[in-house]
Amino acid sequence: MSPQVGLPDILRRQEAELEQRQADLVASRAAVTRLFAAHADEGRTHGAHGERLVGLDAVQSRLEIMGRTMTSECMGVHPGRAQRAEDLMASRLPNAEALARGVQFRTLYQDCVRKDTATVEHANWLLQNGGEVRTAPVVPQRMVITDRECALLPLDPADSRKGALYITEPSIISALVGLFEQAWTLAEPLGAAASRDPDTGLSPTERQLLRLLASGLTDEAAGQRLGISVRTVRRQMASIMERLGATSRFEAGLKAAQHCWL
Secondary structure, three states, X not given: OOHHHHHHHHHHXXXXXXXXXXXXXXXXXXXHHHHHHHHHOOOOOEOOOEEXXXXXXXXXXXXXXXHHHOOOEEEEEEOOOOOXXXXXXXXXXXXXXXXXXXXXXXXXXXXXXXXXXHHHHHHHHHHHOOOEEEEEOOOOOOEEXXXXXXXXXXXXXXXXXXXXXXXXXXXXXXXXXXXXXXXXXXXXXXXXOOOOOOOOOOOHHHHHHHHHHHOOOOHHHHHHHHOOOHHHHHHHXXXXXXXXXXXXXXXXXXXXXXXXXX
16 A cells, blocks of 8 residues: 555554543543542541641651652652752752662653753753653643552642642552553653644644633633643644634634644
8 A cells, every 4th residue: 555545544543542542541530530539538637548648748758758668660740830940959869869779760740841941950860860751731630659559649739738648558559550651651751852743733732722722721721731821822822823824713723623633
């Protein structure tokens, strides 16, 4: 078969599979959020399989213990905009000690941090020391999982300083690991340039932005989900409208659907 005939069909099938995996990730994230909310609503400080940690000091103390005791693997998800440079620098020493013990680090950020100097510098440090770092337009809620045995999730995803839930229940850990692995397979290595769709020219973030706005989210809500400012949302939409030859967002939505961009 001629490549001009066969390859576009292969790409279309791969895009359909990727979209299905994205949908599976969204469904898994929602299920884990419901599970987490139900567990947190019990209102217990100590439970049979976990513990509520109230306040930032308690969370940092538990993170230090997890860092000292992990032996094989650390999976981290950090949604939203970049972390503070001093926090990233403070994590270097315990991370270096864990890496020296042979702990495998896999860290997942949102695409928006690719332009943050401190985060990119820290990611390069991790890469140079054997860690792996990837980014995606949308990632699950903040979490840290060590040795596939314990996990830490914020009590309030909107404000991680309020406290966290420390989980050791195997069934919940398994669900969180599955969610992380789904997100990881959809993400791209930080060192690689974000790939653009060969047919539409859309970056992963632009495609996700189109989907979010088409689903009815406001600029503010879409920006929050993607970890970017409202100004960036509007700038990207202006670029998309220009490529579509649309004079309004409504017209852009119609043309995006007609061109199978949605």
